[in-house]
Amino acid sequence: MKRTLVTIGASYAGVQLAASARELGFDGSILLLGDEPDAPYQRPPLSKGFLTGSVAAERLPLRAQAFFDEERIQWMPSTRAVAIDRERRQVELHDGTRVDYDHLALTTGARVRKLDCPGATLAAVHYLRDLRDARRLADTARSARRAVVIGGGYIGLEAAASLRQKGVDVSVVETEQRLLARVASPWVSDFILQAHREHGVRFEFGRKVVRLRDTHDMHDMVSVELEDGTCLLCDLVVVGIGVIPNTELAADCGLKVAGGIAVDTCARTSDPSIVAAGDCASFVPHWAPEGAPACRIESVQNANDMARKAASTLVGRAEPYRALPWFWSDQYDLKLQMAGVNAGFTGFAVRGRVEERKFSLFYFRDDMLIAVDSINRPQDHMLARKLLANRVRISAQQAGDPAFDLKVLANRSEAVAPRTA
Incomplete structure (x- = not known):
């Protein structure tokens, strides 16, 4: 049977x-x-091109x-x-x-993790997890003038970038002291912050939303109230506070x-x-x-x-899961690609030119390469995935030297390393 x-x-x-x-x-x-x-x-x-x-x-x-x-x-x-x-x-x-x-x-x-405060169920509040959410948000965004994005993670930042590209005024509220605090290094956080500020996005760090309320004297506007008393007026709220x-x-x-x-x-x-x-x-x-x-x-x-x-x-062919984690995010003209996990890194090297918005950060822990974040350097990202998957020994000096050929090293290591992913 x-x-x-x-x-x-x-x-x-x-x-x-x-x-x-x-x-x-x-x-x-x-x-x-x-x-x-x-x-x-x-x-x-859903948070990028569809929006x-x-x-x-x-x-x-x-x-x-x-x-x-x-x-x-x-x-x-x-x-x-x-x-x-x-x-x-x-x-x-x-x-x-x-x-x-x-x-x-x-x-x-x-x-999605729901906002837990008075006013969280107002019609102006949107989440972004499935296609139904995205359709509703895209429809509302067509006529929106001001938006408050609650959460400075990937979903919140991608939504903020997409809304700014549609001409919507955007403010981001983040409870941490920096963007992407859970997943990105401080240097990447600062770079992404500057990019958003250049596009006119405003930020409120280290503060929590305590209430949302209708403003009866202002048509279709919502007041987003922060714990320090600050009030942000908007006609659209996007919540991205995790899942x-x-x-x-x-x-x-x-x-x-x-x-x-x-x-x-x-x-x-x-x-x-x-x-x-x-x-x-x-x-x-x-x-x-x-x-x-x-x-x-x-x-x-x-x-x-x-x-x-x-x-x-x-099907009876059990094999250990040993794939290398990698991620990506598109915001404005920036393609952020991450390979590996940089938790616990003790040093890093920069490859490329930060001022040209094309660079990679190579993270090391105890002289071992553990992760690479690339901004508009897709080739670095692909090579980094090979280097990390094969646990290739590379020094910070080599990684930061533009004359050092990563491709030769990555291809050589791939040819001799056992397949584990």
């Missing part, structure tokens, strides 16, 4: 997992459950319907899983029906949850017959220092690469 694979969640990780399972020879039924009505789509453009109008909705789908048909993947839109019965190996759906499974994959992703992993299904059926759905290096949950991948999954990455706690990685790269390993596990 042919087996059935049920994948709960139809974004990057879910689509990749289903596709990889089929590619690896899984010949049974594959059900892909998605709670949105739209076909699985790209999410990064500015340069990317049409027709360009967003991850795969054409023909792909699902050809690969015999049954995509089920507007279908929400509400419970998992591990003993009977069934998934209960929102309409009360039950789906049997032999293999189960959780790619449930994450949801919460969707772990309820896993927790309710008894799977281990620790900051996310806990998985091992092969993407197995505490029930070895169930895998998880993507934004919802928590694990100790191979590059983390010894004794480091589990974490989640919120990126397209992680969703896709982890899903491939989860699919391998499902």
Whole structure:
């Protein structure tokens, strides 16, 4: 009898997992459950090209319907899983029906963290996680004059850049003392801050939003009140203060949850017959220092690469997940590309010219290259991914020397290093 694979969640990780399972020879039924009505789509453009109008909705789908048909993947839109019965190996759906499974994959992703203060539910308040959010925000932005963006992370900054490109006046409120405090070095934070200021964006650092209220004497305007008494008037509020992993299904059926759905290096949950991948999954990455706690990685790269390993596990070819993390962000004419994780770096080198807005920062910990941030230097980024994946020895002096040929070093190392990703 042919087996059935049920994948709960139809974004990057879910689509990749289903596709990889089929590619690896899984010949049974594959059900892909998605709670949105739209076909699985790209999410990064939502805060960038889709918001500015340069990317049409027709360009967003991850795969054409023909792909699902050809690969015999049954995509089920507007279908929400509400419970998992591990003993009977069934998934209960929102309409009360039950789906049997032999293999189960959780790619449930994450949801936006909501603003928690009086006035947080006003009509002017927008979030940006899914296509419905993006459509509503893009529609409102067409007539907006002033916007307040709450949160100085990637989503907030990308939304701020897109709104400024549409001519909207923008202020950003960030509780930390600098932008991208959780993920970027102070030097990158300062550079991005200056770029936004050059485009007219104003910033409020180290302050928290305590209230939003309608201003009855000013048509369609909202007052965003900060803890120091500052009031920012606007007709549009965009909130980007992080996400919460969707772990309820896993927790309710008894799977281990620790900051996310806990998985091992092969993407197995505490029930070895169930895998998880993507934004919802928590694990100790191979590059983390010894004794480091589990974490989640919120990126397209992680969703896709982890899903491939989860699919391998499902078909009996378990392999440790050892992919190099990388990320990107587009803001104005800046393409920020990051390879590796710079946490705990003890030194760095600059390659390129900061004044020309084309440079890379190479981060080192104990003389070992651990991460590279590139601004408008895509070749550096691609070479850095090879160097980091193969743990190539390179000194800060070499990295900062424009005459030193990174390409030769990266290609030589790739030819001799074992494949681990």
